[in-house]
Amino acid sequence: MPLKIAIYGNEVKKEYVPVYQRMFQFFKSQSVGYVLYSAVKEKLQRKYKVDVENIETFTDDLDDYKNINLVLSIGGDGTFLSAVSYVVERKIPVAGINCGRLGFLADIPSENLEQHLKQFIDGNFEIENRSMIQIVQPHELFTRFNYAINELTVHKLDNSSMIKIETFIDGEFLANYWADGLIVSTPTGSTAYALSVGGPIVVPDLSGFVITPIASHNLTVRPVVVPDNVEIELKIEGRGQQYLVSFDHRSHPLDFSESIKIRKASDCVPVVKLHGQSFYSTLRNKMMWGADRRN
Numbered sequence: 001m002p003l004k005i006a007i008y009g010n011e012v013k014k015e016y017v018p019v020y021q022r023m024f025q026f027f028k029s030q031s032v033g034y035v036l037y038s039a040v041k042e043k044l045q046r047k048y049k050v051d052v053e054n055i056e057t058f059t060d061d062l063d064d065y066k067n068i069n070l071v072l073s074i075g076g077d078g079t080f081l082s083a084v085s086y087v088v089e090r091k092i093p094v095a096g097i098n099c100g101r102l103g104f105l106a107d108i109p110s111e112n113l114e115q116h117l118k119q120f121i122d123g124n125f126e127i128e129n130r131s132m133i134q135i136v137q138p139h140e141l142f143t144r145f146n147y148a149i150n151e152l153t154v155h156k157l158d159n160s161s162m163i164k165i166e167t168f169i170d171g172e173f174l175a176n177y178w179a180d181g182l183i184v185s186t187p188t189g190s191t192a193y194a195l196s197v198g199g200p201i202v203v204p205d206l207s208g209f210v211i212t213p214i215a216s217h218n219l220t221v222r223p224v225v226v227p228d229n230v231e232i233e234l235k236i237e238g239r240g241q242q243y244l245v246s247f248d249h250r251s252h253p254l255d256f257s258e259s260i261k262i263r264k265a266s267d268c269v270p271v272v273k274l275h276g277q278s279f280y281s282t283l284r285n286k287m288m289w290g291a292d293r294r295n
Contacts, residue, residue, distance in 0.1 A: 003121060004033040004067055006058055006092075008083045009074040012043040016099050019074060019110050020044060024055065026114050030121055035068070065090045070120060070272070072097055073106055077192075080105040081248045085145040088267050093127055095120070095272035104191055105149075107282050108274060119274050126275065129268035130188045130204055131228060135247065137261035142250055147265050150189030153246040154236055154260065155181040155214070157253065162217055163238035170230045174211075175221055181214040184232060184262060191287070199223045204279055209264075228264040235259045 007023065009016070020040075027034045038057040044050040058064035065071075065086060071094045073083040080096040087094045096106025097113070108116050119125055132147045140146055156163045165177040185194040187202040190210050195201065199212035200223060209232065212223040226232070236243045242253045245260065254260075283289040 002033060003069050004035070005120070006035050006037070006065065006068045006071045007040070007074060008037045008071055008079070008086070009040045010079045010082055011075060012040055012047065013099070014048070016074060017044070017048050017050060019097065019099055019113065021050065022113050023072075023074075023117065024052070026117050030118075032121055035064075040074075060086070065092060068092055070095065072120075075099050075106065076101060076103055077105045078249055081149065084149050084269050085147075088132075088145075088147065088269055091267075091270060093270040093272045095125075095274075102286055104282065104286050105188070105271075107277065107286070116274060120272075124275050126273045128204060128271045128273050130271050131186050131207070131268055132265040133184065133186055133209070133247075133262050134265035135260065135262055136231065138254070138258060141245065141252055141254075142247055147267070148189075148248040149186060149269050150192045150248050151183050151185035151194060151246075152260070152262055153181055153183045153193060153214075154234055155244040155246065156238060157242050157244050158238065158240045161239045162215075163236055163243055165213075166235040166237070167211065168233040168235075169226055171233075174224075177213045177216060177221060178218055179213040179216040182234065183210075183212045183214060184234075185210045185212065186228075191283070194223070200225065201283070231261055231263045233259055233261045 035056045035058045038059050041052050041057050044052050071087050071092055073080045073096045083094050097108050098106040099110050132149050133152050135141050135146045162178055165182045167174040183194045187204045187206050190202040194210055194212045197214050199210050207228045208225045209228050210225050242255055245252050245254055
């Protein structure tokens with residue numbers, strides 16, 4: 001079956017425009033079939049006067065993804081997370097072309113773009129299956145896509161008072177966290193929000209959840225890694241009426257009377273890695289891991 005690529009994006013900034021144009025030109029020169037996210041096409045036409053009239057489009061309708069073999073996310077990690085919600089159900093591999101800032105998930109640089117695109121065409125890549133978190137309760141809190149590739153976070157909504165997060169693993173009490181919030185992350189998410197509050201870096205192909213408090217008011221609690229075959233329940237108490245649940249790039253307030261139950265999702269995200277890329281090289285290059293003037 002001939003390769004058909006979907007080009008997905010959220011924002012279309014001025015500096016992104018040459019990247020899109022180079023992609024269109026290269027795919028045309030290689031006779032590769034591709035479709036463009038309809039919202040991106042509209043922005044390119046209206047705001048930047050780019051001639052995309054004859055390019056096919058796709059929308060948020062899952063039926064539009066039926067004949068697509070690969071999704072290219074154009075932007076940063078936020079755009080990549082948005083793209084995931086469409087590819088998982090179709091089990092379509094997704095690759096991130098980084099036009100943003102850090103680009104840890106969207107880790108393919110826009111420099112030497114044609115060289116990277118040729119690797120996609122030639123099948124010169126590998127697939128890494130990344131685990132996700134699923135919210136079991138409340139059911140369909142985030143409607144159709146009740147999953148996250150990075151993390152679930154509970155936050156306080158009151159600016160002045162911490163919250164108490166009573167945490168259970170398969171029904172067994174783990175700890176009470178008195179803190180501004182708590183992060184439960186996948187190995188993929190260990191390099192995101194959890195890292196910024198002192199959590200460990202976990203290699204993506206390991207199995208586990210990382211539980212990390214945010215601004216804990218107790219020096220005796222530290223981040224902990226638990227197996228990913230367990231169900232985690234969080235019961236929240238605090239002043240006011242509600243707390244905030246964040247799930248990757250989405251958030252929703254909940255009443256304190258409602259607890260959260262999460263577990264590992266049955267589906268994985270197929271993430272494209274070009275040959276020559278690795279988690280360790282990305283860690284060194286993006287996070288400056290191990291940077292030392294003596295080296």
